[in-house]
Amino acid sequence: MAGQPIRKPTRLEPWQDAGQTPYVRIDKVTKTFGDFVAVDEVSLSIYRNEFFALLGGSGSGKTTLLRMLAGFEQPTEGKIYIDGVDMAGIPPYERPVNMMFQSYALFPHMTVEQNVAFGLKQDNVPKAEIRDRVAEMLGMVQLSAFGKRRPHQLSGGQRQRVALARSLVKRPKLLLLDEPLGALDKKLRERTQFELVNIQEKLGVTFIVVTHDQEEAMTMSSRIAVMNHGVIAQVGTPTEIYEYPHNRFVAEFIGSINMFDGRVVETDGDQVLVASEEAGCDLLIAHATPAPVGSPVSVAIRPEKIALSKEPLPDGDGRNRTTGIVREIAYLGDVSIYLVQLPNGKTVRVTAPNVTRRTEMPITWEDEVTLSWRPFAGVVLTQ
Amino acid sequence: MSAVVAILSRVGLWGRGVVVAIPYLWLLLFFLVPFLIVFGISFAESIIAQPPYSSLVDWLRDEDAGTSKLQILLNISNYFRLGGDDLYILAYLNSLKIAAVTTLFCLLIGYPMAYAIAKADPARRGPLMMLVILPFWTSFLIRIYAWIGILKGNGVISNLLEWTGLTSGPVEILYSDWAVYIGMTYCYLPFMVLPLYSTLEKMDPTLLEAAADLGSRPFKAFLSITLPLSLPGIIAGSLLVFIPAVGEFVTPELLGGPDTLMIGRVLWNEFFANRDWPVASAVAIALLLVLVVPIMIFQHVQGKQAEAGR
Amino acid sequence: MRKIGFLSWALWFGYAFLYVPIALLVVFSFNESRLVTVWSGFSTKWYGELINNDALLSAAGLSFQVAAVSATLSVMLGTCAGLALSRFGRFRGRTLFGGMITAPLVMPEVITGLSLLLLFVALEQWVGWPDGRGVTTITIAHTTFTMSYVAVVIQSRLAGMDGSLEEAAMDLGARPAKVFFVITLPLIAPALVAGWLLAFTLSLDDVVVASFVSGPGSTTLPMVIFSSVKFGISPQINALATLMVLVVASGIFVASLVMARQERQRKRDEQMAIQNG
Numbered sequence: 001m002a003g004q005p006i007r008k009p010t011r012l013e014p015w016q017d018a019g020q021t022p023y024v025r026i027d028k029v030t031k032t033f034g035d036f037v038a039v040d041e042v043s044l045s046i047y048r049n050e051f052f053a054l055l056g057g058s059g060s061g062k063t064t065l066l067r068m069l070a071g072f073e074q075p076t077e078g079k080i081y082i083d084g085v086d087m088a089g090i091p092p093y094e095r096p097v098n099m100m101f102q103s104y105a106l107f108p109h110m111t112v113e114q115n116v117a118f119g120l121k122q123d124n125v126p127k128a129e130i131r132d133r134v135a136e137m138l139g140m141v142q143l144s145a146f147g148k149r150r151p152h153q154l155s156g157g158q159r160q161r162v163a164l165a166r167s168l169v170k171r172p173k174l175l176l177l178d179e180p181l182g183a184l185d186k187k188l189r190e191r192t193q194f195e196l197v198n199i200q201e202k203l204g205v206t207f208i209v210v211t212h213d214q215e216e217a218m219t220m221s222s223r224i225a226v227m228n229h230g231v232i233a234q235v236g237t238p239t240e241i242y243e244y245p246h247n248r249f250v251a252e253f254i255g256s257i258n259m260f261d262g263r264v265v266e267t268d269g270d271q272v273l274v275a276s277e278e279a280g281c282d283l284l285i286a287h288a289t290p291a292p293v294g295s296p297v298s299v300a301i302r303p304e305k306i307a308l309s310k311e312p313l314p315d316g317d318g319r320n321r322t323t324g325i326v327r328e329i330a331y332l333g334d335v336s337i338y339l340v341q342l343p344n345g346k347t348v349r350v351t352a353p354n355v356t357r358r359t360e361m362p363i364t365w366e367d368e369v370t371l372s373w374r375p376f377a378g379v380v381l382t383q
Numbered sequence: 384m385s386a387v388v389a390i391l392s393r394v395g396l397w398g399r400g401v402v403v404a405i406p407y408l409w410l411l412l413f414f415l416v417p418f419l420i421v422f423g424i425s426f427a428e429s430i431i432a433q434p435p436y437s438s439l440v441d442w443l444r445d446e447d448a449g450t451s452k453l454q455i456l457l458n459i460s461n462y463f464r465l466g467g468d469d470l471y472i473l474a475y476l477n478s479l480k481i482a483a484v485t486t487l488f489c490l491l492i493g494y495p496m497a498y499a500i501a502k503a504d505p506a507r508r509g510p511l512m513m514l515v516i517l518p519f520w521t522s523f524l525i526r527i528y529a530w531i532g533i534l535k536g537n538g539v540i541s542n543l544l545e546w547t548g549l550t551s552g553p554v555e556i557l558y559s560d561w562a563v564y565i566g567m568t569y570c571y572l573p574f575m576v577l578p579l580y581s582t583l584e585k586m587d588p589t590l591l592e593a594a595a596d597l598g599s600r601p602f603k604a605f606l607s608i609t610l611p612l613s614l615p616g617i618i619a620g621s622l623l624v625f626i627p628a629v630g631e632f633v634t635p636e637l638l639g640g641p642d643t644l645m646i647g648r649v650l651w652n653e654f655f656a657n658r659d660w661p662v663a664s665a666v667a668i669a670l671l672l673v674l675v676v677p678i679m680i681f682q683h684v685q686g687k688q689a690e691a692g693r
Numbered sequence: 694m695r696k697i698g699f700l701s702w703a704l705w706f707g708y709a710f711l712y713v714p715i716a717l718l719v720v721f722s723f724n725e726s727r728l729v730t731v732w733s734g735f736s737t738k739w740y741g742e743l744i745n746n747d748a749l750l751s752a753a754g755l756s757f758q759v760a761a762v763s764a765t766l767s768v769m770l771g772t773c774a775g776l777a778l779s780r781f782g783r784f785r786g787r788t789l790f791g792g793m794i795t796a797p798l799v800m801p802e803v804i805t806g807l808s809l810l811l812l813f814v815a816l817e818q819w820v821g822w823p824d825g826r827g828v829t830t831i832t833i834a835h836t837t838f839t840m841s842y843v844a845v846v847i848q849s850r851l852a853g854m855d856g857s858l859e860e861a862a863m864d865l866g867a868r869p870a871k872v873f874f875v876i877t878l879p880l881i882a883p884a885l886v887a888g889w890l891l892a893f894t895l896s897l898d899d900v901v902v903a904s905f906v907s908g909p910g911s912t913t914l915p916m917v918i919f920s921s922v923k924f925g926i927s928p929q930i931n932a933l934a935t936l937m938v939l940v941v942a943s944g945i946f947v948a949s950l951v952m953a954r955q956e957r958q959r960k961r962d963e964q965m966a967i968q969n970g
Contacts, residue, residue, distance in 0.1 A: 072860055092863040105861035109879045122866030153962040170865070398869060399781055403790070406774040406840065410793040413837040417808030420815050434814045492710065495703030502700065511704075513945065518711050520890075520941045522898050524915050525934040528922045529714035532721070539717060542731075572711065623799060630801020632901050637922060647803045654807060654905075664811070667804050674801075682795045 013237075014047035015223065021084070023048045023206055024069070024174065029078030031064050038064040040230035041078070046223075048173075051200055051207045053217035056227035057253075062210045065227075066176050069208065070099045082174060093122070098172040102179040104163040106151040112138070112162050113147040119170045137165040140199065157188050164196075168203065177209045181216055193220055214254050218242070226250050242302075248381055251300040258306070258348050260299045264291050272380055273319075274299055278346050280322045286375040291382055298381045303351040305377035308338060309370045310363055321372045324348060326365055340369060418671070425664035426457040436660045461665035471666065474644040475673065481563060481635070481645060482628035486621050488568040489575040493620065497579035498609075501586070512580060519573045527566050527637050534562050534638070558640035566634040571627075575620040582616025583609075615684065622681040626674055646670055715938060722931035739928040743936075746929060749917055756914035759828060760896035763835035767892040768885055770836065771843025776873070778844065779851040780859075797841040806905030809834045813906060826908030834906045835899060839892035846891065850884035851877075 014020040022045035031039040039061040046052050054062040067073045068080060071092035080087045082096065098119070106115050113134055120130045138144045141161040151159055160180070167175060180196065181189045197220055200207050211217050217224050218238040226233040226241060226249070234241060234250045245251035248259070260283060262276030272288040274297060283299050291297055313321065327347070328339040331354075338350040348371060356362070363369060427436040443452040465471045500511045518526065533539040536553035544550045556562050586609065594604040632647035639645070646666065654663040725734030743749065774794055777784075797805065813823055813830050823829050858880070862872045878885075900915035907913065921927050 070860075070864060072863075092860070093866045093868055097864075099861070099864045101857045101861055103855060103857050105855065105857040107858060107862070107876060118862070118867075119865035122871070150962070152959065153966050155966050158966075166865070399777070399784070402773045403777045403781065403784065406770045406777070406794075406844075407786070407790055409770055409837070409840070410790075413809065413812065413833060414793050414797065417812040420811045421804075421808045424811055434818075492703075492707055495700055496707040499700040499704040510949070513949070514708060515711070517941065517945060518715060520894050520945070521715065521937050522915070522918070522934070524898065524900055524918050524922070525718065525930065525937065526714060528918070528930055529718045529934070531922070533714060533717065569710070569714070572707070626799035627801050630803050632801075632803050633919070647801060650803045650807065660811070663807060667807050670801065670804060678796060678799060681799055682792055685795045685798075686791060 014050070015045065020047055022046055023050075023083060024208070025081040026065070026069075027079045027081065029065070029068065029075045029080060031061075031068060031073060032076045037230050039068070039075075042227075042230070042232055043078075044225060044232065044235065046206065046208060048206055049200075049204055050222045051197065051220055052209070053221035053224045054208065054210045054227060055212070055214060055217040055224050055253075057212055059229065060227040061230040062227045063178060066099075066178055066208065066210045069174075070097055070176050071095050096172060097174045097176060098167040098170055099176040100163050100167045100178065100180055102182060104151075104159050106159055106162055106166075108151050111148050111150055112143065112154070115151070115162055116166045116169050119166065123170070133169055137169045140168075141165045141195075156183055157192070160184065160192070164199075168199070168205070171203070172205065174206045174208065177207060179211055180209060181211070181213070189216075196220060218254075226253060228253070244379060245300060245381070248298060248300075251379070251381060256303050256349055256351075258301045258303065260301070260346075262297060262299060264293050264295050264297055267291070267293060271375070274380065278342075278344065280342050280344060282319045283378055284319045284375045285378040285380050288378075288380040291380060295382070300379045300381055301373055301377050303337070303349045304335075306348065306350045306371050306373045308340075308350055308352055308363060309372065310367060311370075313370050313372055320375060320377075321370065323368060323370050326363060326367045326369055329363075329365060338363070338369075340371060421664045421667050424661055425461055425668050426459065427661045427664075428456075428458045429659045429661050434660065435658055458661065461662050462669075464662065465665055465669055470644070471646075471649065471669075474646045474649045475669070477644045478629045478631075478646040479673070481560070481567070481643075482625050482631070484564055485567040485571060485628050486575075486625045488564060489571050489624050490617065490621065492568065493572055493575035494579055494617075497576050497583055497616075501580055501583035508584070515573055515576050523570050524633065526569065527634055530562070530566050530569065530638060531557060534565070557638060558643075560639070560643055562638040563635050563643055563645075566638040567628060567631060570634060571624040574623045578619040578623065579613065579616040582613050582619075586612055615688070619681075619684050619688070622677055622684065626677050626681065629674060630670055715934075718931050718934045719938060722928060722935040724928065724931075727928060739932040743929045743932045748912075749914070749929070749933070752912050752914045752917040755828065755911060756897055759832050759835060759913065760893045763832045763839060763896045764889050764892035766832070766836040767839040767843050768889045771840045771888060771892075772847050772881075772885065774840065774844040775847025775851060776877075779848045780856075794841050794844050797838040798845065800838070802899070802901035805838055806834070806902040809837070809902065810905040826906055827911040830906045830908070831903050831911060831913065834902050835892075835896040838902065839895045842891050842895065843888035846884055846888045847881060850881050854880060 024044070024046040026042055026044040026046075028041050028043050029039060030037065030041050042061070042065060054065060056062045064073060068075055069082075069087075071087065071090060071094075074088070087095065107118065110118070116134045116137055117130050120133060125133075134147075135144070138147060141164055143158060143161055143165065146154065146158065146162075151162070154162065160183070164180075177196075181192055184192060193216065196207075199205075209217070209220070218241075221238060223235060223237055224241050225235045228249050233253075234246045236244070241250060242254055245254065245257075251257045251259070260274075260276045260279040262274040262278065262283065264272060265275045265282065266273040267290050270287055270290065272285045272290065274283045274285065276283055276299065279299075285299060322342060324340040324342040326338055327341045328337075330337040333354070335351050335353050338352065340348045340350060342348060350371065423439060424436055427439055429435055430437050437456070437458075439456060441454040441456070443454050444450075445452075496515065500508055500515070503511055531538075534555075535541070535557040536555035538557070540556060541550075541554040544554050545552070556565075590608055590612075591604055594608055595601070599607070630647045630650075631645060632651055635643050635645045635648055636651070639648075650663050650666045650670070653659045653666060721732075722739055723735050723737060724732055725736040725738075774790075778787075778791060778794065781787075809830075810826070813826055817823060817825070823833075854877075858876055859872050862876045863869070867875065898915060900913075900919045903913045903916055904919075907916065918930060918933070922930060
């Protein structure tokens with residue numbers, strides 16, 4: 001089941017505002033380990049109060065990038081600026097940044113209170129103030145009663161909250177989180193997603209989260225950078241990433257996608273007509289980035305944007321319309337996934353909500369169905 | 384104090400530099416330099432003096448002729464003696480043989496032990512391993528001494544054999560090569576068991592289950608899966624036993640006979656009995672050369688294990 | 694099932710091989726007669742003779758002193774070395790350093806002894822220090838070769854430790870030295886103790902190196918035992934052996950009790966954590 005949207009629709013979008021200076025600026029940063037290029041000329045601008053996600057599979061370079069922001073690795077090339085200051089050569093203990101580790105990294109020989117107080121002690125904060133701030137933080141993560149416990153006396157979810165409290169008690173302007181929800185079970189994960197977003201908004205901290213879980217990134221973030229083999233495939237809001245992927249990788253990485261190869265036949269302003277043997281019809285795409293006539297392109301259409309119908313539909317100039325046989329149905333309760341095989345052998349994935357009850361389903365296996373979609377549904381991709 | 388730190392920091396010597404430098408300098412002075420000195424002394428002559436070797440470098444001043452010469456005398460006869468006299472060559476070869484046999488015995492006894500402990504109940508493994516290590520914490524000298532009482536004529540074994548009627552008189556196993564084998568195996572056994580256990584314990588037990596599932600009988604599975612996978616442990620343990628065993632002194636001295644030639648005893652005698660420091664140094668250098676290749680293999684294996692994160 | 698049988702036999706044979714000699718030592722320390730092979734009655738007279746053996750006792754005192762000092766030095770140096778090898782990545786001269794650390798683990802003792810003696814003699818000629826051989830030289834020698842064992846123990850403990858703990862401390866503002874003393878050191882403390890005990894035992898047990906580098910008036914316990922054993926059986930040695938075994942065995946017994954108690958406490962804590970989930 002897809003996560004519920006948590007962000008309010010009306011938000012200031014600082015990345016749109018040319019006057020805003022980014023809080024974190026990553027400028028053509030490359031990191032190599034011997035022959036291996038982990039991060040390849042990455043540039044990013046991240047603004048104050050963003051909940052920014054670095055999303056990618058393993059080996060995509062996202063963790064290396066995070067560690068460079070924290071100061072545990074130095075860029076081989078390029079520069080990193082935090083609040084306008086060049087971070088070259090600045091060690092982690094001198095950066096205005098705090099990090100929450102994937103393994104939580106709680107000090108096993110210290111109590112919860114001592115763990116949370118650690119960062120404040122390094123700054124020589126007076127004892128009374130330390131006590132107050134630690135108490136405040138523990139209250140915020142609902143662990144006030146557990147102050148005297150040691151990490152091995154806590155459950156996984158409690159340890160995660162201690163790690164969070166410890167990293168926030170110094171009121172950093174920037175918090176880096178490395179797979180923060182990875183070790184939690186599903187229910188706990190959902191609850192923690194809400195908590196993280198709430199805390200971030202309440203404290204006004206900029207969050208940069210590294211994750212491989214796209215659902216997590218989509219539900220929590222204001223913007224996502226999708227990374228693949230050390231480069232950024234696309235940066236955008238969850239909507240932009242999902243509805244308007246810029247390339248095949250992003251289209252296939254996020255959610256499910258149907259890809260139809262074809263050739264551009266006609267263009268008219270922002271409307272593109274693609275002839276596709278794979279789809280068995282012509283595809284008309286509105287709001288597309290124009291491509292030269294004759295060039296080979298792929299058209300990406302999300303499964304939920306395709307409509308299924310047993311009755312033949314009125315002809316639409318043969319565009320955005322094709323027929324096939326239903327081969328597989330997966331019933332998920334709220335939606336069903338249909339795998340429809342076209343005459344040329346290609347399988348199309350269609351998601352449809354179960355408006356009627358299971359027993360009254362009109363469409364079943366081996367039915368011949370008509371697939372249709374609207375011109376706004378597709379995206380033209382050139383690579 | 385903070386001024387010193389500041390200055391050292393500027394020079395780049397503070398922090399990590401100091402941590403590395405302290406043991407580094409210690410080892411350079413007390414480990415590396417001594418070898419160079421041994422090498423140097425091996426080219427000296429044995430003389431009646433304190434210390435009993437000639438100096439290699441002399442500054443000769445001839446007032447009348449008005450000359451000042453730097454004289455460097457390298458006496459290579461020590462090495463010729465090593466090569467020429469059968470005693471030394473035999474001692475080297477014998478040492479290699481005894482060390483190899485000891486390593487083999489340690490492997491034959493130690494491997495099943497390590498395997499048995501690795502396969503045991505996880506709760507039992509600690510105590511079982513502890514029982515293997517415990518003798519190591521008591522003096523090895525005393526334990527060798529124990530074998531004197533067991534192996535000598537009218538010793539425990541001899542009496543046992545007489546009592547059961549297998550022999551008609553006292554049997555003297557002591558002061559022979561076999562006594563040395565037993566004694567050395569006894570001392571070096573923990574050094575073989577530890578790395579073997581460490582490797583075997585890390586092995587994935589499901590590999591053997593998969594082999595059984597695919598039709599392999601237990602012994603065959605052991606030969607084709609367990610044994611090859613435990614090779615790093617076998618190599619580490621064998622080197623840990625073989626290399627020091629070649630130069631072993633105490634065990635052959637106490638348990639071996641007068642014709643149990645080992646290079647360690649030869650070195651000792653040259654030094655203490657003959658007071659011939661240069662020859663002893665030459666023996667040491669020759670021994671080092673013989674062992675250099677195994678030592679390098681050992682360091683390579685150690686390094687790989689350390690990097691693999693154990 | 695037959696395979697299991699073979700393994701059990703092999704294990705028991707191995708243990709018998711290791712422990713029967715020790716058991717015989719202990720038994721015959723209570724033997725009335727001088728012979729260590731024929732039992733002729735129970736007696737503790739050899740323990741009496743042992744207590745009155747001044748030469749042996751003073752040698753023992755010297756050995757303990759040397760062992761304690763060299764173990765302490767060895768732990769300090771070995772911890773630095775283990776830390777450098779496991780946490781400092783590649784630094785200039787690392788290969789040589791690593792080589793110098795692992796070589797003493799396998800170096801034959803006669804070579805170590807001879808080389809150190811020649812060094813001390815040469816140093817005395819050039820610089821005037823050390824002034825003759827004795828406690829100082831033995832201590833230095835023992836520190837040098839036990840340091841490697843400690844380094845290996847510390848290195849393997851550090852390798853098994855979660856590096857992100859130290860990173861988290863740095864991230865929270867602690868400088869590297871602070872991180873070591875406040876975070877790393879407490880967590881490797883058991884390894885430090887193990888290393889100290891290892892170095893202590895190795896020092897206490899060494900006869901070859903000590904023979905080379907000792908001087909008049911600085912005879913160590915192993916040296917005394919060695920010369921007396923060369924001349925044959927002496928039941929006082931059996932008595933000494935029994936005492937040593939007793940000390941070691943009780944030490945290990947106490948240690949395992951402590952560890953078992955810690956284990957029980959840990960299990961209880963885990964239960965508590967799960968219940969709170």
